[in-house]
Amino acid sequence: MRKFFRYILPLGMVTVSIVVVMIMSGIAKSKRPDIKDTSNQALRVDAIPAKVATLNFSVFSQGSVRPRTETTLVAEVPGKIVSVSSNFIAGGFFRQGETLLQIDPSDYQTALLRAQAVLAARKAQLSDQQARSDQALKDWKNMGRQGEPSDLTLRIPQLAEAKASVQAAEAELKEAERDLERTSIRVPYDGLVRSKKVDVGQFVSPGTPLGVTFAIDIAEIRLPLSGSDIAYLDLPSATRLDRAHRVPVTLVAESAGVNRQWQAEIVRTEGVVDESSRVTYAVAEFIDPYGVLGQSDQDELKMGTFVRAEIQGLRAEDVIVLPRALLQADDTVLVANAERKLEIRPVTVLRAEPRTVYISEGISGGELVITTTMDAPIPGTRLAITGEEAPGAAEDPDADNAVANAGAEP
Numbered sequence: 001m002r003k004f005f006r007y008i009l010p011l012g013m014v015t016v017s018i019v020v021v022m023i024m025s026g027i028a029k030s031k032r033p034d035i036k037d038t039s040n041q042a043l044r045v046d047a048i049p050a051k052v053a054t055l056n057f058s059v060f061s062q063g064s065v066r067p068r069t070e071t072t073l074v075a076e077v078p079g080k081i082v083s084v085s086s087n088f089i090a091g092g093f094f095r096q097g098e099t100l101l102q103i104d105p106s107d108y109q110t111a112l113l114r115a116q117a118v119l120a121a122r123k124a125q126l127s128d129q130q131a132r133s134d135q136a137l138k139d140w141k142n143m144g145r146q147g148e149p150s151d152l153t154l155r156i157p158q159l160a161e162a163k164a165s166v167q168a169a170e171a172e173l174k175e176a177e178r179d180l181e182r183t184s185i186r187v188p189y190d191g192l193v194r195s196k197k198v199d200v201g202q203f204v205s206p207g208t209p210l211g212v213t214f215a216i217d218i219a220e221i222r223l224p225l226s227g228s229d230i231a232y233l234d235l236p237s238a239t240r241l242d243r244a245h246r247v248p249v250t251l252v253a254e255s256a257g258v259n260r261q262w263q264a265e266i267v268r269t270e271g272v273v274d275e276s277s278r279v280t281y282a283v284a285e286f287i288d289p290y291g292v293l294g295q296s297d298q299d300e301l302k303m304g305t306f307v308r309a310e311i312q313g314l315r316a317e318d319v320i321v322l323p324r325a326l327l328q329a330d331d332t333v334l335v336a337n338a339e340r341k342l343e344i345r346p347v348t349v350l351r352a353e354p355r356t357v358y359i360s361e362g363i364s365g366g367e368l369v370i371t372t373t374m375d376a377p378i379p380g381t382r383l384a385i386t387g388e389e390a391p392g393a394a395e396d397p398d399a400d401n402a403v404a405n406a407g408a409e410p
Contacts, residue, residue: 042384045372047336050320052365057232057313057351057358061223061282065289065305067214069189075204076182079103084200088211092193093292101185101198101210108180115176119169126162133159189215190293192303219289219301221251221264223309224279232313232351235282238271249284251307262286262298266311284309319350320359326369327357334370334377335363342370342381 083102087094094100133155140149151157194212198204225233236245247266252259264286273280288296289303301307326333327349335343347362363369368385 042340042382043342044384044386045336045370045374046386047368047370047372050322050363050365050367050369052318053321054315054317055319055321056315059225059229059232059311059313061225061229061309061311063221063223063284063307063309065219065221065286065301065303065307067216067303068218068220068285069191069215070194071187071191071213073100073185073187073210073213075103075185075206075208075210077103077108077179078203078205079105079107079183080203081198081200088193088196090193090196093216093290094187094191094193094213096188096190097186099184099186100193100213103183103185103204105180105183108176108183112173112176112180115169115173119166119173122162122165122169126159126166129155129159129162185210187213190217191215192290194303214303216290217288217293217295219286219303221284221286221307221309222270222281223249223266223284223311224274224277225282226279230280233282233311234314235266236268238269247282248312250310251284251286251301252310253301253305253307260299262301262307282311316350316358316360320347320363320365322357322359322369323371324352324355324357326371327352333359333363334374336368336370336383336385340383340385342377342379342383344377344379 080103081101082104085094085098085100086092087098088100136154137149140153191213194214196211198208198210204210225235233247234245235247249264249266251262251264254260264284266282267285268283270281270283286296286301288294289301291298291300322333327347328334328344330346331349332344332346335345337343345362347359350358350360352358370383
């Protein structure tokens with residue numbers, strides 16, 4: 001009995017365990033599903049049709065609005081400021097020829113009267129010398145002398161001196177008139193005051209800054225353009241300013257949380273390449289930016305506004321426009337052909353932007369371009385386009401359950 005427990009019982013337990021394992025393996029094999037042959041299944045993908053378009057390229061830049069004409073006012077004559085225009089304040093509008101500042105003119109009025117008196121005296125002296133010269137000629141003739149009288153006889157030197165004195169007096173008069181005129185500070189354009197630096201009662205000397213003004217007839221925006229940008233534009237040269245070659249540009253700026261737009265024109269380039277940034281500046285022109293001259297019906301565009309610019313570029317005929325993400329790194333796109341098989345199609349890229357790519361060759365209008373991301377695309381792979389009924393779907397209702405999704409859209 002002791003031998004039974006020591007040898008026979010363990011051997012029986014091992015035998016029973018083996019039998020149980022074999023039975024369980026048989027049950028597991030009977031429940032394993034049949035492996036379905038997927039060698040002919042199609043890969044489901046999303047695709048969009050390639051569309052042919054004719055368009056103008058756009059080039060984007062940015063810059064700040066600045067006046068075409070800006071003036072730093074300085075005193076040309078010394079004196080005390082006795083009056084200031086109510087418009088001579090920062091942000092004040094003024095008209096052409098308006099007196100913005102008045103320097104005390106009394107000393108200059110006196111100098112003008114003195115110059116007028118000197119001129120009158122010099123003219124009287126000239127008349128006296130002219131009369132003496134004429135009388136000397138008459139006396140010469142009355143005495144019956146032969147030949148021509150000498151210059152001294154005719155008082156020619158004294159006459160020339162009197163004429164020179166008159167000319168000097170006339171010059172002094174003009175200088176006095178000019179000094180008096182310079183006591184009134186005027187600007188030869190309609191404009192706006194940027195800054196005011198003096199006020200009533202202040203004494204100024206020649207060269208003293210009085211303020212800064214700028215014209216409001218035309219505003220300019222310098223737009224930096226790279227060499228690749230210029231390739232898509234037909235820009236006027238530095239000297240070609242005729243209207244036939246001006247390029248339309250749309251300006252956009254945010255104001256109070258709202259994007260506002262203005263239409264302007266590029267009228268010239270600056271004709272040089274910036275040595276530090278290697279860009280060329282195009283200059284856009286905006287007429288009557290403040291809308292006070294009656295030459296523009298657009299919204300006010302203040303000086304100093306930072307704007308984004310969309311410049312109308314060259315025209316492109318019959319190009320394919322696709323999202324930039326569909327262009328592969330080797331300038332290819334994934335296409336589903338008429339047999340719904342995958343093609344890796346090389347294309348000619350006319351222009352690539354951050355969000356859009358323009359293709360001139362390699363794809364025809366209406367072809368399906370795959371938008372689904374594929375990590376390792378294999379040419380010839382059968383495709384099932386989302387939204388299309390797959391071939392054989394009617395005969396095999398379970399086919400959709402066997403199609404593997406290749407990934408999500410970019």
